[in-house]
Amino acid sequence: MITRAICFPFDLFGNPGAKAGAELLGDAIKELLADNRRETVPTRARAYSNKVRVGEHGFTTLDDYRDWRAAGRTLIRKSLDAGEFLFWIAGNHLGALPLYDELAGTRDDMIIVQLDAHLDIYNLSDCTTDLSHGNFLLHAANPIPRVVNVGHRELLLRPDHIAKYYDATISAVEFNRDESAALTRLSDLCSSAERVFLDLDCDFFDPAYFPATAQGRPFGLAPLAIPKLLAAIGMQRLAGFAISEFDPAREAGDRCLETLMWLIEWVLLAKYEKTVSHSPLASAGLADCTD
Numbered sequence: 473m474i475t476r477a478i479c480f481p482f483d484l485f486g487n488p489g490a491k492a493g494a495e496l497l498g499d500a501i502k503e504l505l506a507d508n509r510r511e512t513v514p515t516r517a518r519a520y521s522n523k524v525r526v527g528e529h530g531f532t533t534l535d536d537y538r539d540w541r542a543a544g545r546t547l548i549r550k551s552l553d554a555g556e557f558l559f560w561i562a563g564n565h566l567g568a569l570p571l572y573d574e575l576a577g578t579r580d581d582m583i584i585v586q587l588d589a590h591l592d593i594y595n596l597s598d599c600t601t602d603l604s605h606g607n608f609l610l611h612a613a614n615p616i617p618r619v620v621n622v623g624h625r626e627l628l629l630r631p632d633h634i635a636k637y638y639d640a641t642i643s644a645v646e647f648n649r650d651e652s653a654a655l656t657r658l659s660d661l662c663s664s665a666e667r668v669f670l671d672l673d674c675d676f677f678d679p680a681y682f683p684a685t686a687q688g689r690p691f692g693l694a695p696l697a698i699p700k701l702l703a704a705i706g707m708q709r710l711a712g713f714a715i716s717e718f719d720p721a722r723e724a725g726d727r728c729l730e731t732l733m734w735l736i737e738w739v740l741l742a743k744y745e746k747t748v749s750h751s752p753l754a755s756a757g758l759a760d761c762t763d
């Protein structure tokens with residue numbers, strides 16, 4: 473199986489600093505692969521290093537922005553139709569909308585697990601009704617895919633509004649209150665789908681761990697929640713991984729870039745390394761992380 477990492481640094485109608493974040497991540501993935509190619513001592517990276525392709529949709533001219541949703545959908549469709557594992561590296565979270573558009577109508581076999589501090593269905597009186605990175609689920613192609621949020625810190629939106637767009641939500645507080653119950657619930661939800669696409673908005677993380685995002689909210693989760701969530705989802709189900717809202721102007725050293733790159737490399741190892749058992753932990757690569 474081929475993995476395709478596509479850099480799609482769209483950042484209009486939301487946080488503009490995230491374009492640089494997507495480009496930086498795209499460069500860092502290329503550097504990771506080049507480093508692996510130069511290494512002469514056998515390392516675990518050999519499991520994936522010749523299986524990863526990197527592509528980019530540049531946003532430099534007006535024409536690049538015209539039909540950006542359709543252009544994004546085409547790239548995503550080609551990759552998923554080819555049976556590839558897809559890293560979708562977007563600018564702000566709105567850059568993930570083509571993924572939601574493309575997965576419209578896949579309710580029986582695909583779930584998007586969205587890791588995000590916010591539920592992107594804001595309709596409050598001071599929010600724009602035009603398409604933005606805070607309301608894009610209201611504008612996604614219908615019927616919208618099944619979406620499960622994990623990690624939100626929402627305090628205003630009412631449950632009836634949320635239930636129109638989300639199959640389920642597990643807030644950061646709920647996750648922390650009873651982690652094993654939250655993971656069991658996520659596992660049950662995902663077991664009804666053949667495939668799962670993970671959609672990480674970097675403000676999912678607590679700002680203490682990940683300051684490089686424009687609209688961080690306190691009471692977030694730690695980066696180590698993600699391997700646990702992936703074990704609950706089941707790595708064999710994971711069809712792709714979107715990342716957005718990385719704003720390197722707010723970076724602390726390289727802490728946030730390193731967090732994302734560690735995660736990307738860990739997912740690659742978990743997808744490509746042979747595991748000795750079919751237990752959820754082993755299939756997510758957790759068993760290999762102790763050696």
Ligand SMILES: [Mn+2]
Pocket residue numbers: 565588589590592605673
């Ligand atoms: Mn978001």
